[in-house]
Amino acid sequence: FAEFNPQSLADFNATMLGDHSGHMRMVISYWDMAAALVNDGAISLELFSKSNGEHIGVFAKVELLLGEIRASYGPHYAASLEKLIDATPDGRKRSAAARERIKAIRAQVAARQTKAAQS
Template sequence: MGTKQEDVNILLRLYEMRREETMRQARDWFTTDFNPQSTQDIYDILVSEHSPKYRMVSTYWDMACAFVNHGAIDEQLFNDVNSEHVAVYAKLQPFMAEFRAATGTPWYLKHLEELVTRMPDSEERIATLRRFMKRRLEAREQREGKKIASNTQAD
């Protein structure tokens, strides 16, 4: 493992990658529009126009977590400055075992899973993020429903 300064430099580089416009759009789609309710929903995304966005986000976080798991970045520092990887895992975890079995890819997102589940408070974090994502989705649906209703009334 490198020095703290080297770890910080790697983390800043990972942050810069997240700010790249295509990645930013993919992350926005993943957090806002992608709300899988089944493994089939993931399959459907992988054969849709959204496949590149899904793959960009999921593999980015698996790669970043691999750096940590192999000692290239200090684990505590990584987890202290990031939470999005936990949210990605929280969204995909209910379907990962079935997806891996069906696709014959037991290694799929293993680095992400290993890092997140190693966190001492992982279950609490995952549950908190799932509640947050659910509330955000409900608020969005309510807001969009009101918009649709108000647009209809204006006709």
């Protein structure tokens, strides 16, 4: 999932139809299911938030494409996850911050790879 960073619906589709489709679907559906448990009261938001944060990073990877993804794959794609993010204090801000951290990490990795290739 670390390599899954779609910038467009075409990127999302390439993963959905590619070799890592199962991995991507498993991660997103897992966190959507976990979110449904919180949304329906099986686990309190407070308890869930104390021990989890990965769902925010997962949501950050698809958030900006949700409209297009839902138009292609159905209106309920990651709906429970989105509902949980919206119920989480500063959820959208945390998602945006996660996106920026992911971008910075990817830039650092790319710089290291470029430097290693030049050595």
